[in-house]
Amino acid sequence: MSDIPMQDVTVVQAPPRAPRLRVPPMVLFGLGWLALMLLTAVLADVVSPYAYTALDLRNRLSPPVFMGGTWLHPLGTDELGRDVLARLIYSIRMSLLIAFGATIIGALIGTTLGFLAAHFRGFVEQVVLALVDFSASLPFLILALAVLAFFGNSLTLFICLLGLHAWERYARIARGLAVSAGSQGYASAVRQLGATPWRIYGRHVLPNIASTLIVSMTLAFPEIILLESGLSFLGLGVQPPATSLGSMVGYGREYLTRAPWILLAPALTIVLTTFSVSLIGDWLRDQLDPTLR
Amino acid sequence: MTALLKAEGLVRRYAMRRGLLGRSVEVRAVAGVSLTVERGRTLGLVGESGCGKSTTGRLVLGLEAPDAGTVAFQGQPMSAPGTVAWRSLRARMQMVFQDPLGALDRRLPIGVQVREPFDIHGIGTAADRPARAIEALRAVGLRPDQAARYPHELSGGQRQRAVLARALATEPELLVCDEPISALDVSIQAQVMNLLVDQQERLGLGILFISHDLRAVRQVSHRVAVMYLGTIVEEGEPDAVLHEPAHPYAQALVSAIPHPGRRGGRIVLQGDPPNPADRPGGCAFHPRCPIATALCAQEAPLLKPRAVDGRLVACHVAHGDALPGAGEVRRAA
Numbered sequence: 031m032s033d034i035p036m037q038d039v040t041v042v043q044a045p046p047r048a049p050r051l052r053v054p055p056m057v058l059f060g061l062g063w064l065a066l067m068l069l070t071a072v073l074a075d076v077v078s079p080y081a082y083t084a085l086d087l088r089n090r091l092s093p094p095v096f097m098g099g100t101w102l103h104p105l106g107t108d109e110l111g112r113d114v115l116a117r118l119i120y121s122i123r124m125s126l127l128i129a130f131g132a133t134i135i136g137a138l139i140g141t142t143l144g145f146l147a148a149h150f151r152g153f154v155e156q157v158v159l160a161l162v163d164f165s166a167s168l169p170f171l172i173l174a175l176a177v178l179a180f181f182g183n184s185l186t187l188f189i190c191l192l193g194l195h196a197w198e199r200y201a202r203i204a205r206g207l208a209v210s211a212g213s214q215g216y217a218s219a220v221r222q223l224g225a226t227p228w229r230i231y232g233r234h235v236l237p238n239i240a241s242t243l244i245v246s247m248t249l250a251f252p253e254i255i256l257l258e259s260g261l262s263f264l265g266l267g268v269q270p271p272a273t274s275l276g277s278m279v280g281y282g283r284e285y286l287t288r289a290p291w292i293l294l295a296p297a298l299t300i301v302l303t304t305f306s307v308s309l310i311g312d313w314l315r316d317q318l319d320p321t322l323r
Numbered sequence: 324m325t326a327l328l329k330a331e332g333l334v335r336r337y338a339m340r341r342g343l344l345g346r347s348v349e350v351r352a353v354a355g356v357s358l359t360v361e362r363g364r365t366l367g368l369v370g371e372s373g374c375g376k377s378t379t380g381r382l383v384l385g386l387e388a389p390d391a392g393t394v395a396f397q398g399q400p401m402s403a404p405g406t407v408a409w410r411s412l413r414a415r416m417q418m419v420f421q422d423p424l425g426a427l428d429r430r431l432p433i434g435v436q437v438r439e440p441f442d443i444h445g446i447g448t449a450a451d452r453p454a455r456a457i458e459a460l461r462a463v464g465l466r467p468d469q470a471a472r473y474p475h476e477l478s479g480g481q482r483q484r485a486v487l488a489r490a491l492a493t494e495p496e497l498l499v500c501d502e503p504i505s506a507l508d509v510s511i512q513a514q515v516m517n518l519l520v521d522q523q524e525r526l527g528l529g530i531l532f533i534s535h536d537l538r539a540v541r542q543v544s545h546r547v548a549v550m551y552l553g554t555i556v557e558e559g560e561p562d563a564v565l566h567e568p569a570h571p572y573a574q575a576l577v578s579a580i581p582h583p584g585r586r587g588g589r590i591v592l593q594g595d596p597p598n599p600a601d602r603p604g605g606c607a608f609h610p611r612c613p614i615a616t617a618l619c620a621q622e623a624p625l626l627k628p629r630a631v632d633g634r635l636v637a638c639h640v641a642h643g644d645a646l647p648g649a650g651e652v653r654r655a656a
Contacts, residue, residue, distance in 0.1 A: 219426040222386055223489070224413030225443050237430050320473045321429055 057313040060306035067303055071123040079104075079113060082120040083271050086111035091289045106291040108282070117273050118295050124268060125255060125275040125300075128189055132254045133247050135193025140200025141243060145231050147201070148208035158205070162198040170195055170257070178266045188267060195257060196250040200243060207239040241315040248311025252304030259300070275300050325398040327529040328360040328416075328497055332392035333382050335375075339600060350600045352378040354553035354607075355392070357626075358531075360497065363523065365530040367544030367561060369537055369576065373599065375553040376533045380499045383531060384416055385409060396497070414444045417490035421502040423482035427474040433485040434460070434470025440492040456492070462525075463488040463518060480511035484518065491522055499531045504539055512536075516543050537580055541565050549573045552597045552607040555626055559634040569634060569641040571612050606639070614640050616648035 053061070070077060080086075086107060094106040094114070105114040147158035177191055208231065211217040216238070220230050259276025261267035268274040275296040282293030335353040340346075353375040360366050360383075368376050381387045383394055385401040394401045396416065402408040420426040427436060438456040441447055447455055457467045463484040474482055483503065490498060500519065504512040520543055523530060534540050540547055541561045548558040549570065557570040568574045575590040594611040603610050609619035618639050626637040639645040 215422075215425040216428040218386075219418075219420060219486075220428070220439065222384065222413060222418050223440050223443055224410040225439070226410070229443065234428050234431075238428065319430075321475050 054313070057309050060309035060313075063302055063306040064310065067122055067126060067299075067306075070119055071126045074119050074123045078116045078119045080116040082112065082117045082273060084112065084116070086113070091285070093289070094291045094295075097291065105295050106289065108289070108292050109285060114292060114295055117278060118275075118299065121273045121275045121278050121296055122299060124272060125258065126303075128185075128192060128258050128268075128274065129251055129254045131189040132192035132195065132258075133251050135190060136195060136197045136250060137200050137243060137247055139193065140197035140202075141204045141236070143197070144201040144204025144206075145208055145235070147205045148212060149227055149231070155205070158201060162201050165194070165198040171260070174261060175266065178261075183266065183269055185268075185272075188261075192254050192257060195254060196246075199246055199250070203242050203246060204239065207242065208235050211235050211238065237318075241318055244311050244315050244318070248308050251307045252300075255300055255304060325395075326359045327362045327397060328358075328383060328531075329395045329398075330359075330379075330383050330392065331357050331395075333357070333379065333389045333394070334391035335378050335382055335387065336390050348600045351553055351602065352599055353382060353389075354602070356382075356550070356553070356555055357392075358383070358548060358555065358558075360529040360531050361545075362496065362529050363527045364545040365523065365532050365543050367540035367547040368531060368533045368550060369535060369540050369547065370550035371535060371576075371596065373596070374550045375599070376535075376550055377501050379550070380418070380501045380531060380533050384418055384497075384499050385412070386418075411444065414440065414446075414493040415495050416497040416499070417493070417495040419483075419486055419490050419498065419500040419503045422506050423479065423486045424474055426486050427482060429474050432471050432473055433465075433477070433488075437470070437485065437489045437492055440489060444493055446493065459488045459492045460485070462491065462522070478511075479507050480514060483507060483511075483515050487515070487518065487522070491526065494526055495528070496526075497529045497531070499533070501533045502535070503532075505534065505536065512539065519543060537565060537577065549576065552599060552602065554607060554637065555635075556608065556637045557635065558626070563632070563634060569629060569636045570608075570638045571614055571640070572608050606637075614647040616640065616645040618645045619648070 086103070088111070089103060089107050090111040091109050092100065092103055092107045092111075095101060095104050097106070103113050103115070105118065107113055108117070143158045143161070147155040173194070174191055177187070181187055208217070212221070212235075217230055217235055220234050255275065258267055258274060259279055262274055262277035263280030268277050270277070278296040279293055279300070282289070282296070285292050333353050333356045334351065337350045337352055338347045339350045341348055356375070356379050358366060358368075358379075368379065370376050378387070382389050385394060385396075385404060388404060396412065402412065427433065434453070434456050437459050438452050441452045441455055446452075457470060460470055461467065465481060465484050465488065469477065469481070474485070477485065483506075487503075503519070504515050507515060516539060519530065519532075522528060530543070532540060532543055544561045546558065547561040547564045548555045549564065549568075549572065550556070551572045557564060557568065557573045564573060565577055568577045571590075575592050578588060578590045590613065592611045593613070597607065597611075603620075605621050606612070606615070606619040606624055609615040612619065616639065622639070624637045624639045624642070624644075626635050627642070628634065629636050629641060630643065636642065640647050
């Protein structure tokens with residue numbers, strides 16, 4: 031018996047570490063909804079029953095099916111006879127692009143600047159903190175108005191601008207957590223192994239603080255959707271004939287009493303999407319933490 | 324042959340601010356420490372909390388730059404922290420931390436973390452690094468299947484073994500252990516210390532063993548240095564220093580070791596624990612010293628060999644420059 035090599039014994043002893051992945055029903059719903067939204071956005075040209083600018087002047091303000099309408103326009107039409115479902119589908123594509131793009135840009139800028147501040151300290155840190163305070167104290171709407179008025183409106187500029195919306199939050203979080211990780215514990219241990227700053231921040235600090243950043247992103251995501259709605263409502267966001275969830279809501283507001291379906295469909299989509307993102311973010315944070323598994 | 328590590332006159336000051344508008348006060352955490360670590364030998368560094376032991380450890384590793392003094396590793400001066408030369412030197416000098424859970428990344432399995440030194444210093448090919456990591460784990464008595472465990476799934480002793488495996492992965496020549504056992508159970512402490520001694524024999528390590536546990540230091544050290552308020556007050560063979568301490572502070576420290584069956588004979592120091600921001604003049608220990616004389620309040624004693632047996636002591640009385648006083652200096656002054 032004693033001749034059995036050590037490896038064989040230990041392999042047998044190795045406990046089966048089957049990852050138990052039990053997804054709660056609410057998260058399942060969130061994942062499903064978000065998948066549906068992403069599919070809709072990607073396949074907008076295929077699934078849309080009409081072009082989003084197509085007019086059907088004989089069926090203006092026709093109600094949706096469940097309010098006594100016809101299957102010709104399942105979610106009804108607006109006052110120009112444009113199909114609400116078609117507009118909703120293209121709005122989802124536009125809004126998801128803006129919200130995801132802006133959230134990711136904001137997280138990238140903020141985390142990078144936060145890490146730079148934590149790594150170099152001194153002057154760099156002061157500059158970053160001054161920018162953070164500047165950004166936090168300036169009403170974002172005024173900044174947005176100024177930028178859009180000076181540089182005109184394009185989708186790329188609009189997404190980048192919204193990306194600046196919440197970057198200071200990520201910067202603060204990333205800086206604070208990186209400083210505390212660097213002064214004691216794993217980051218200083220890896221530093222004294224001779225690791226480059228890339229490895230320390232990319233491989234160790236970032237995964238460790240990712241849960242906080244992800245929660246912050248799930249909070250920023252709905253805010254950006256709502257901000258986009260507000261700016262679109264002011265005529266500074268997505269320009270007609272292009273459409274977004276926010277501009278649909280702003281536009282449908284005028285027909286709230288006569289044709290509430292114009293507003294309700296995009297509003298419900300905003301609520302469900304932001305809700306799903308929050309649910310998934312919360313669940314993801316727990317899943318990414320091996321100590322909570 | 325040059326010593327593995329030679330530190331000369333290390334000084335490290337910190338600025339500390341008192342209150343909202345207070346002046347910043349200079350704190351000398353390390354006030355002129357010289358020490359030498361030889362290959363295959365262990366230097367134990369003992370002293371109470373806040374006496375500058377850990378700072379000394381960080382200084383000799385080059386993790387912090389000293390304000391004065393030099394550190395030479397194999398005769399070469401230490402490069403500035405963060406430079407490429409400094410980073411590549413990390414493969415040859417490593418540190419073991421007090422809190423193994425804090426020193427390990429809790430999001431990575433320990434196998435991956437033990438592999439990191441190979442990745443960082445480009446040792447071996449990417450294909451054989453996992454096998455090398457397993458080998459490093461095996462060398463410290465961890466099972467290969469534990470490589471897949473996360474730090475929180477291991478016991479305290481196993482974590483410290485993992486930290487040791489990571490530190491020894493590159494086969495360094497110098498190991499600084501900063502209170503490596505004080506966070507462990509007594510039964511585990513012995514295991515980790517035996518492991519250290521075994522690894523020292525295997526690799527010919529020079530070890531700087533920092534601890535406040537005198538018995539642990541005596542068990543692993545070839546030489547012992549006693550620190551008080553940023554300076555070394557006595558240095559010599561562990562048995563000699565810990566049996567017959569020459570410096571009054573070392574005497575008090577040794578008498579504090581609990582002994583079964585001993586009655587009395589314990590030296591209880593007077594006064595407050597030392598404050599590095601407010602160093603007394605002369606010998607730093609004189610306000611608490613039971614045998615202080617007038618000379619002690621005026622002139623700081625140098626660390627030099629005692630005439631009788633050549634042991635390094637920094638005390639006027641031990642050198643016979645002054646007759647033992649009654650420690651009345653503090654009240655008289």
